[in-house]
Amino acid sequence: MSVQSQAFTGNCSDCPVRHRAVCAHCEIDELDELESIKYYRTFEAGQTIIWSGDKMAFVGSVIAGIASLTQTMEDGRTQMVGLLLPSDFVGRPGRDGSAYDVTATTDVVMCCFRKKPFEQLMARTPHIAHRLLQMTLDELDAAREWMLVLGRKTAREKIASLLSIIARRDASLSPNGPSGAMVFDLPLTREAMADYLGLTLETVSRQMSALKRDGVILLEGKRHVTVPDMGRLMEEAGDDSDGGLMA
Amino acid sequence: MSVQSQAFTGNCSDCPVRHRAVCAHCEIDELDELESIKYYRTFEAGQTIIWSGDKMAFVGSVIAGIASLTQTMEDGRTQMVGLLLPSDFVGRPGRDGSAYDVTATTDVVMCCFRKKPFEQLMARTPHIAHRLLQMTLDELDAAREWMLVLGRKTAREKIASLLSIIARRDASLSPNGPSGAMVFDLPLTREAMADYLGLTLETVSRQMSALKRDGVILLEGKRHVTVPDMGRLMEEAGDDSDGGLMA
DNA sequence: CGATCAGTTGAATATGGTCAACGGCTGTGG
DNA sequence: CCACAGCCGTTGACCATATTCAACTGATCG
Numbered sequence: 001m002s003v004q005s006q007a008f009t010g011n012c013s014d015c016p017v018r019h020r021a022v023c024a025h026c027e028i029d030e031l032d033e034l035e036s037i038k039y040y041r042t043f044e045a046g047q048t049i050i051w052s053g054d055k056m057a058f059v060g061s062v063i064a065g066i067a068s069l070t071q072t073m074e075d076g077r078t079q080m081v082g083l084l085l086p087s088d089f090v091g092r093p094g095r096d097g098s099a100y101d102v103t104a105t106t107d108v109v110m111c112c113f114r115k116k117p118f119e120q121l122m123a124r125t126p127h128i129a130h131r132l133l134q135m136t137l138d139e140l141d142a143a144r145e146w147m148l149v150l151g152r153k154t155a156r157e158k159i160a161s162l163l164s165i166i167a168r169r170d171a172s173l174s175p176n177g178p179s180g181a182m183v184f185d186l187p188l189t190r191e192a193m194a195d196y197l198g199l200t201l202e203t204v205s206r207q208m209s210a211l212k213r214d215g216v217i218l219l220e221g222k223r224h225v226t227v228p229d230m231g232r233l234m235e236e237a238g239d240d241s242d243g244g245l246m247a
Numbered sequence: 248m249s250v251q252s253q254a255f256t257g258n259c260s261d262c263p264v265r266h267r268a269v270c271a272h273c274e275i276d277e278l279d280e281l282e283s284i285k286y287y288r289t290f291e292a293g294q295t296i297i298w299s300g301d302k303m304a305f306v307g308s309v310i311a312g313i314a315s316l317t318q319t320m321e322d323g324r325t326q327m328v329g330l331l332l333p334s335d336f337v338g339r340p341g342r343d344g345s346a347y348d349v350t351a352t353t354d355v356v357m358c359c360f361r362k363k364p365f366e367q368l369m370a371r372t373p374h375i376a377h378r379l380l381q382m383t384l385d386e387l388d389a390a391r392e393w394m395l396v397l398g399r400k401t402a403r404e405k406i407a408s409l410l411s412i413i414a415r416r417d418a419s420l421s422p423n424g425p426s427g428a429m430v431f432d433l434p435l436t437r438e439a440m441a442d443y444l445g446l447t448l449e450t451v452s453r454q455m456s457a458l459k460r461d462g463v464i465l466l467e468g469k470r471h472v473t474v475p476d477m478g479r480l481m482e483e484a485g486d487d488s489d490g491g492l493m494a
Numbered sequence: 495c496g497a498t499c500a501g502t503t504g505a506a507t508a509t510g511g512t513c514a515a516c517g518g519c520t521g522t523g524g
Numbered sequence: 525c526c527a528c529a530g531c532c533g534t535t536g537a538c539c540a541t542a543t544t545c546a547a548c549t550g551a552t553c554g
Contacts, residue, residue, distance in 0.1 A: 071395040074487045079398040081391035092384055099388055129376055136383045137339055141346055143390040144328035148318040150397035151326040151445025155510065190533060198398025203510055205534055222533065240321045402542065437501060450542055452502055469501065 008063070008109075010040060015111070020087035021061040022135060025127040033125075037117040043067075043104040049090070050102040058112040059091030065108035066187050069100045070195065080196040082143070085169070089135055093119050106187060150198045153238055158197040159207040160236035163217065167227055182227040190222075211236070255310070255356070257287055262358070267334035268308040269382060272374040280372075284364040290314075290351040296337070297349040305359040306338030312355035313434045316347045317442065327443040329390065332416065336382055340366050353434055397445045400485060405444040406454040407483035410464065414474055429474040437469075458483070 008014060012023070012031050023034055040063075043049050049067060050056055062084050069082035081100060084090060090102060090110065122128050149161050170184040186193075190208075194201040211217045216236055218226040227233050234240070259265060259278050270281055287310070290296050296314060297303055309331050316329035328347060331337060337349060337357065369375050396408050417431040433440075437455075441448040458464045463483055465473040474480050481487065 069391070071391065073395070073399065073485050075485070077399045079395040081394045094381060094384070100391065123373075123377075126370075126373065126376070129373070129380060130370075133376065133380045133383065134341060136380065136387060137341070140383060140387045140390060143387060143394065144316070144318065144347065147328045147390065147394060147397055148320070148326040150394055152320065152324045200511055201533080202512080202535085206510090209534070238320050238322070447543060448501080449503085449544080452500095453542090456502070 015063065017061060017063055017087035021111075022089050022128060022132050023061070025131050026125070027127065030121075030125050030127060033121055034113065037113050037121070039112055041110050041112055043108045043110070045104055045106050045108075047104045048101060049104055049108070049110070050098045052099065052101045053097050055096040056091050056098055057115055059089070059093060059115055059118055060110045060112035062086050062088050062090065063109040063111050066105040067108050068103050068105050068192065068196075070103060071100050078195050079198060080192070082139070083196070088139075089132065091115065093122055093132070105192060155197075155199055155203050155207050156210065156236065157238045158199060159193075159204065159211060160216070160233055161239065162193060162197060163211075163225065163227065164230070164233050164237050164239070167225075167230065167233070180230070182230055184225055186223045186225060262310065264308060264310055264334035268358075269336050269375060269378050270308070272378050273372070274374065277368075277372050277374060280368055281360065284360050284368070286359055288357050288359055290355045290357070292351055292353050292355075294351045295348060296351055296355070296357070297345045299346065299348045300344055302343040303338050303345055303362060305362055306336070306340060306365055307357045307359035309333050309335050309337065310356040310358050313352040314355050315350050315352050315439065315443075317350060318347050325442050326445060327439065329386070330443070335386075336379065338362065340369060340379070352439060402444075402446055402450050402454050403457065403483065404485045405446060406440070406451065406458060407463070407480055408486065409440060409444060410458075410472065410474065411477070411480050411484050411486070414472075414477065414480070427477070429477055431472055433470045433472060 008016065012018060012035060015021075018024070023031060026034065038060075043065075045065075052072070064086055067084040067088075067090070068080050069084065070078050070080045072078045083105075084102070092098070093115075122132070149158055153161060166186065167182045167184055171182065188196070190201045190204045193199075194204045197204065208217075208219070212219050215228070216232055218228065220226070255261060255263065259270070259282060262268075265271070270278065273281065285307075290312075292312075299319070311333055314331040314335075314337070315327050316331065317325050317327045319325045330352075331349070339345070340362075369379070396405055400408060413433065414429045414431055418429065435443070437448045437451045440446075441451045444451065455464075455466070459466050462475070463479055465475065467473070
């Protein structure tokens with residue numbers, strides 16, 4: 001499976017997430033410093049990027065692909081606690097170990113910075129520290145929004161919530177169908193969806209079928225989704241209409 | 248209900264959270280600047296501190312008491328997404344509105360800073376920005392740990408998880424019983440516990456009774472809890488032994 | 495004293511989980 | 525080329541867990 005970065009040469013100025021990642025606000029000279037401590041790594045779908053508890057040698061940005069953060073209990077139950085998309089930051093400056101497993105859901109390209117030099121650079125570079133604070137606050141908001149989904153929504157609402165998040169995120173990128181319908185491919189298996197939603201994969205499958213039966217979504221194959229009416233989907237999600245941000 | 252700060256005069260050097268709050272790493276001169284934009288406010292139990300969607304005029308630290316962050320759906324379902332304890336920070340620099348309701352669970356004393364001057368000060372003061380980043384990363388970890396609780400734990404495990412968090416947090420402050428038993432008062436009603444755990448208050452009540460019946464906890468009245476064996480409680484929570492991170 | 499509030503408990507029910515069978519695809523090897 | 529295994533997903537039958545609705549207790553307050 002190819003990732004979009006095949007044409008990417010490793011130059012920050014060509015970087016697809018240049019304006020959104022942790023380096024977004026950097027000046028030229030700061031970018032030069034980052035360049036000197038950065039390197040690229042690719043991970044295949046399914047591969048673990050960082051193990052929970054391991055000490056991390058690097059931090060970095062996801063450039064292409066999707067990674068997930070998961071927590072695991074001793075008896076094997078798992079909960080996905082975050083989805084990392086291109087431009088998202090991986091790692092925790094100021095702490096050695098990761099609290100969760102980071103796994104490549106699709107093939108992933110990362111821009112890594114050696115951790116020590118990055119921390120030192122951050123101490124000298126308010127632009128980076130400030131951007132990281134912003135991003136962390138956004139992630140905190142997202143995590144808390146997800147807590148509402150996990151704690152209070154029904155299985156059907158959970159599925160609808162996940163679909164509407166993915167749909168809105170892909171809104172800019174993917175081709176829109178007729179009459180403002182949204183079309184996208186699910187980047188997750190049913191099992192990954194279940195891990196994200198705190199459900200079993202059987203329940204995910206059933207509710208997907210139910211939403212399809214009720215005309216809320218159309219399915220072509222297992223992964224290709226068309227949402228004829230976003231408003232309807234958002235109602236199903238319990239997020240009446242607005243949903244917060246729909247630039 | 249009296250709060251412990253009655254003797255607190257409003258001087259940073261006497262502040263009970265001086266070394267843990269957002270101002271923890273400040274030098275004397277930075278502290279002086281903070282003093283000039285700070286003021287105290289008290290909120291009675293049950294009072295709303297900030298409404299979701301409102302624009303905030305201030306940010307600040309909880310000095311005494313407990314506040315909670317809650318999300319609400321149109322149909323009234325609510326989920327608590329954070330508990331704010333003394334030293335925790337309220338508000339989001341760089342954004343006007345709050346994404347959640349902030350409510351005083353007990354009587355609360357806050358040290359407030361006018362938002363604009365605080366943001367300006369933060370831009371000039373790496374110590375504050377850095378401390379805020381640390382605290383935000385900690386909150387993010389806590390939120391993600393809670394996602395596992397909400398998504399994958401049984402009602403009994405959820406209750407045990409909440410009790411062990413409260414117990415560990417009060418560990419330093421409260422008097423320990425004999426043989427390392429932990430003793431504390433629940434700062435939450437059954438309903439607030441339910442909101443935090445994604446359960447109904449009836450289920451909370453039943454599981455509390457069950458844990459009491461099984462000798463995992465002792466109850467005196469409704470709120471006074473003794474945990475004779477923390478290890479046992481942690482097992483019940485599914486968090487084998489360690490429990491992760493809570494300095 | 496009644497009223498209100500926090501909490502407990504019971505009985506019936508619904509929602510999602512568990513276990514199991516099965517369908518469709520893809521890749522491999524005879 | 526077909527047979528087969530492995531993976532992802534769907535569906536059904538049954539069951540467990542937590543919710544719902546309701547009655548009830550004990551404390552506090554005016």
